Amino acid sequence: MKFKNNALQQAIKFALATTTAGLFVSGSVVAAEQAAEETKVNKNVEKIAVVGTRSAPRSIGDSPVPIDIIGGEELDKGGNTDMLELLKGSVPSFNVHQNPISDAASLVRPANLRGLPSDSTLVLVNGKRRHRASVIAFLGGGINDGAQGADISVIPSIALKQVEVLRDGAAAQYGSDAIAGVMNFVLKDASEGGSFEIRQGEYYEGDGDTTQISGNVGLPFTDSGFANLSFQYKTADATSRSVQRPDAAALNAAGVPEVSSLAQIWGAPEVDDDISIFGNIGLELSNSSEFYMFGNYSERDVRGGFYYRNPHTRPGVYSNDGGETLLVGDLTGDMSGNCPTDIMIDDNVLDNQRYIDLVANNPDCFAFNEMLPGGFTPNFGGNITDTALTIGTKGEITSGFLEGAYYDLSGTVGYNESRYFIYDTINASLGPESPRDFSPGKYSQLEKNFNADLSKGFDFGLAYDVNVAGGLEWHEETFTVVSGDVASFTAGPLTEQGFGIGSNGFPGFKPSDAGEYTRRNYAAYVDVEAPFTEDFLMGLALRYEDYDSFGSTTNYKLTGQYHLTEDLNIRGSISTGFRAPTVGQANVSNVQTNLSSGVLVDSALLPPTNPIAVQLGGTELEPEESQSYTFGAVWTIGDLFFTVDYYNIQVDDRISQSDKIELSQADKDTLEAAGVPNVQNLAQVSFFTNDFDTTTQGVDAVANYSTDLLGGSSTFSLAYNWNDTEVTKSTDITGEFKVSRLENDLPNHRATLSWAQQWENFSAFTRVNYYGEYQGVHVDYDATAKTADAAVTIDAEVTYFLTEELSFSVGATNLFDQEAEKLDFYDSTGIPNNNWGGKYYETSPYGINGGFYYVKATYTF
Template identity: 30%
Template sequence: MQQRFVPEKTALALAIATVFASGMAQAQDSGAATDGAAATVVVTGTRVANRSALDTASPVDIISAETLKTSGSTELNQALAVALPSLNFPRPAITDGTDTVRPATLRGMSPDQSLVLVNSKRRHAASLVNLNGSIGRGAAAVDMNSIPSAIVKNIEVLRDGAAAQYGSDAISGVVNIRLRTDRDGGEGTVSFGERKTEYDLLSAAAPAGAAWSAPSSRKRSDGQTKTVSAWKGLPWGESGYVTIAAEYKDQEHTERSGYDMRQLYARVNGAYDPRELTINRFDAWYGEPEMQQKTVFVNAGNDLGGGAKLYGWSGYQRRDAASAGYFRMPQDARNVQSIYPNGFLPIIAPTVEDFSAAAGVSWTEGDWDMDASLVYGQNRMDYQIENTLNASIGATSKTSFDAGGYSYNQLVYNLTGVRKFDVNGLASPLNLAVGTEVRREGYEMHAGEADSYRNGGRLLTNGTPAAAGAQVFPGFRPANNVSTARTAIGVFADLEANVTDAFLASAAVRGERYSDFGNSLAGKLSGRYDFGKNFALRGSVQNGFRAPSLQQQKFTSTSTNFIDGVPYEITTFRPTDPVALALGAKPLKAEKSTNFSLGAVMRFAPVSLTVDAYRINVRDRIVLSENLTSAAVRNYIVSQGFSGIGGGRFFINGVDTHTDGVDIVANLPWNAGNVGRFDFTLAGNYNRTEVTRTPTTAQLAALNPAPVLFDRVNVLTLEKGQPRNKVTASVNWKLAQLGLTARATRYGEVLSPGTTAAFDFELKPKTIVDLEARYALTPKLNLALGADNVFDQYSATLPPALNTTSNAPFSNYTPWGNSGRYIYARGTYSF
């Protein structure tokens, strides 16, 4: 039985949580929010106290707890996706572990090129690295859905590069989740929702003489989701607080398969088997996974006297999920018909455990406001593969396997000092922030049981070997085991001041040293000029970096493939593996970026409007190569002295991209007296990415034919796999006990790329409408009814040529998912 957490690290994290109880925001996070985002104090992107959202030198969005609540979903990623046009949260299916831990993207960049903070402290990443054909392939990102929405006070999203301020990953922006700091009150919420939907089908032609036919559409009621959550504020002494939140979520899977027109059974005396007419031909799970999720989070802080404050937070989540692979037909060579006479649908059932704990203290040292903190986080993912078999073992094969898994942990120490200096000639004191960050990261992989990966030696009737390993997900092998760690030490300085009453300027520089790949240096200059109360220009220029993750450097997996009856090991190689080095791989280095932004802030009471254009150039992006398994590759590997290796893939630097875009956000609050209060928001994002270089190696380029390291599918995924534009229009209305939220989100065109242009599939623009109505039954009890995707919009159904199995009738590039209309009811009780 694998231990869920490494003992000594667990002891350290639990000690933090026990001694300090859990968290308060930093000393700079002391400003109270007022009505309206424009006047809300922000702490992201600036270390100056009491800076409001519309007074910053870089664009910052503020998403309130109330806004998150009206999305119909308790997933933070989903709620942010409908609130922010620049953030996308595709919901791919049949993508192994990515079905369970889905990443979000900001400004069309990779999921790991955005930094996530909790109370302005770095959040740990998920242990999963996305390997399959979906947005974010090759990335290991933070799982924001591990934080319950009940504990969130608001979320600040800095839409600008900030590596010089916060370090690695902040190429496209920063998401800062600020936790509740209540010492009294509380709220309990119960919600239930269900998918009520109908979708069209495009099915292949039936085999000649077949008596079965496909319907043209299909109705479904599934995806039932029950969520119970609560938060409670408790006093801690005279001024302290302990805010506790808990959430339980039970979600059934959704199933949006096509109608399987294939011949599923062998013919009997030349005729179709009668079972062809009775078998269920909707034989796949395509859509949302099945999930049971339990989460608890606590945030606390207290004054120690003399201006010193103690803070910290801690959280734990366990997520048990189940999603499917592709259906194995009864006569499939990967099946053993004595076990599954009607074929089988293999299920990937990971268990994800996420734990975090933080403790810190802020105090005054002369003129300095000091802050020191220690933050620990760990994410672990273990795979159970169910309703499957190892065909190479035969009739005695098990049908459920422990396939192993991996974990990632991070320990971060921060020390920051902030003070103001009076400088002659400046219109405001000069704000100086200096500090250091020491980070230790660890990554581990552990093997599954032997039957999940071994070759049992069974031969098929034609004499060829049967497939080895658990179908859909062969287990990790002992050779894949790894336990590694690295350290990173960084120092930074940050200056900000009003040079004149109208001109705000800031500069930041940060240097970091990593024990595994070397040094990085980032700098940022930004400024803002207010021409008056109603108009300002702001802009920045900077360079940034993203360190290669341990997941990208150390992940490896192996499966046995038979090519012309000969077993070959097909491996995801570590970049430093001797076989990968022979193919031209090199140790990974940091991605580097240059960011430019220019924006305008306009205030014509009561309207506020911001327009921000940006350019992000990234060099040496880290990507996962194609599967290199051609005969030329195999022969070359043999010539280099390696036997039994059939090829594989590896992570490599070498993709350069150029991204241009613009964000527009307009807000209009309107008090209409007896008609009620309205809050209108219109926001849009336009984004275009171009791949200007792809990786090559001299060793592979010399082969005939030379394999492609990064093919057109992955190039077009970066360029056109996310909406070219996205526009959201929303209105919140409140009158006495009544409330209403209406939101329309238009997603621009998306390309679902194919291996050749003939297989490209364009997803036309669609508008998704969400509605929610609320009624305060009593001052404490509120009821809500709502529907996301009211008009039940889907992307276009893939033609049979792109969905030969019928298992996946829609593209995984659909930016709003493929499960249709979601109807829900919610009850909230305040206490």
């Protein structure tokens, strides 16, 4: 389907713009009374959350900690097919970048809640811990450098009953990673009915064509249970927001053949055969117990762009002295070819007569200009597989000394695998025998979790029973590195002549890099909630956690809520928390390509205990530690619901990648002796480190109002977040630019304002998104950084209900095609910013692709 420059595109744009004119909305029915469809039935139904308490589920207005609830139907109106983008539109403190040309971060995009990295937010499904992705974001855009969070993009919105976002530290309740908060994805549990949906869309530029087919069905599981099944299948074409690189244009002008018209692509990657299947099963075993089981299988192929290799300057391939002389290999095996080493490179080395006579027409000598005269641009991709299964039983104990207590016993296993591929590149050391496509190996993450939870109410003469909960947890995680195909890492016959080893851009994992790394930990917790009066509730949680690698930690959380009046209550919490370093962060090594001061170089990531890392300041990783507190108020008056919460999160010894540290020749010699491949072509190294402390503070404000309007029912929602991060301690290992990225890359101010309107046969949804100023960065290069302007985007969707079962929708995200911040043509040092072919700063919080139109048809039964 092609919308660009045709009548359909203009008609859709006109319909959406006129239907939504005057609607001011916040993209998240965050803590709303009900989504538009539900409002039609009963606009006063309360939102009930499971996350954040060990007691009975409670209304979010009665929670002592801030919780957002986003209904599944609101997510469906978000207009996007990626769960990350849907949540970004619904929770203002949630941010995610598109990460073009970011190694594995392009395959599994890391996200940020409250300005902290992706692995500082704990992800649950049906209240159970979700496993991490195997992808470590080596190029994570500053904030997420080295993060290893869960891959929530595999969760289809059609499978969800609701998403609960606990905006508060919760390590004392749930364990590691819950420093910024908790996201709980609650799967649908209906035993009948369902829906099927097909969606088609593309960007205004005419690319990124996306097709999604999804479905959900509820089935009875005997007379006493349910089996709710969901699927989603998606494909998405790549996008390009690029211009020709100046060096490629100069080569073309000089007559160099086979130079691509766009040597380097900035945009979203191609996603192929993206399939997710989720199942949720429940069965009543007796009047007091039930069995449950849920899980998923997901798989997708992703392929995106990488940096262009200039045929005059790329080290290890074309030249080893910055483009002055040509790198020529002797193919004889005994150096009898007498191949020249002093051929000067001018505008077009192919016209150099000495090159023609002594290399091109000499079978004993070889230069890659013969094979790839216009240079080459690797394509980086991967196959991502994700699967999980949870089985458990829960219920009420009906006899004995624990009569009246509730139990929950469960086991979970989760697995994520990323098999990497790199296309259209070479292993230069193999010379003309090099293949062009490689499989550099794979990472996998396996996690096992067992929980035993117990809770019981006790009458201590207070307003209500005091709920006392306790439990045990055992957790094991294994990170595995599997070596790549031999051609991706082997040192070929031209190695000693200065040609690079391994697949250029992403060398394969050698057998010596391969390994399996396992860590186990167990935890015990107790959680008490005491209603001292009908108006005053307090809670205390304590958790002891012991790891077989670095020892134990104990954390607490104290919460309170007090009703000043029937309609106004105040709430607050104070807690400590921690985030354990992942097994992958402690053991992984990798070689990556990145820009340093505008020059494309190879950089090695080393384990922090590697001798070179230790020499440069690396130490064995320790857990992050956090202290946080929140204070807020909840006000309800009629149909208006309003909350405001201040938060402060201090994190000590944060884990991240160090700055890229330049290697001396002595360092290179030591690395070479230790077996690191291609070491003489390495320019930098980095490692994981506990090097800096941060303080993050902010304010969340949420307002929702439901009423009858314009002959239908309306829900208005406003959500605002102010977030500020300050690096309070750091060293040169972190570096000044990394500090700047941590503090400035994300906008300090985010807001959404939305209006959902329901009539008998029509519904409309409009959301206005506000993004404050942020630091624009291009190619992770500090000289390109600038303060980018604030911007507003508008999303809209209009639905017509042809029958009770069949509906048709048209919608758009970024309806008026708000353009991302364009690159200044020259940076602060006078270097052209489009040397690398970009048009926009890729840190744009609303992306660089522009407006996106879609149509969809939904059948509900």
